[in-house]
Each structure stands twice: as C-alpha cells, then as structure tokens.
Amino acid sequence: MLNQVSCECGYQAREDDEAAVIRTVQQHVRDSHPELVDQVTPDVIRGWIELVP
Numbered sequence: 354m355l356n357q358v359s360c361e362c363g364y365q366a367r368e369d370d371e372a373a374v375i376r377t378v379q380q381h382v383r384d385s386h387p388e389l390v391d392q393v394t395p396d397v398i399r400g401w402i403e404l405v406p
C-alpha cells in the first residue's frame with residue numbers, strides 16, 4: 354500500500370511509508386504554500402493520508 358496525500362492545488366504525494374510522505378508534503382507546502390507552513394504540521398498531514406494499493 355502507498356501513502357497518498359492529495360493537496361487542494363491538485364498536487365499528489367505518494368510514498369511507501371508515512372514518514373516519507375509527510376516529508377514530501379512538507380517540502381511541497383514550503384515550495385508552493387509558504388503561508389501554510391506553520392499550520393501544516395505532521396499531525397495535520399497524517400490526517401490527510403489515504404492508503405492506496
């Protein structure tokens with residue numbers, strides 16, 4: 354199963370494990386949504402993860 358997070362902008366992150374997808378999403382937020390960096394904590398990102406085959 355892959356850990357997938359879909360951003361509201363259409364960006365999708367998919368990684369093999371939860372820690373990796375959290376890192377990928379944090380990087381995306383820094384690059385594309387810098388105003389949200391303080392709000393998008395690892396706990397918040399964990400709530401967005403979908404497990405996909």
Ligand SMILES: [Zn+2]
Pocket residue numbers: 360361362363364381385386
């Ligand atoms: Zn985005």
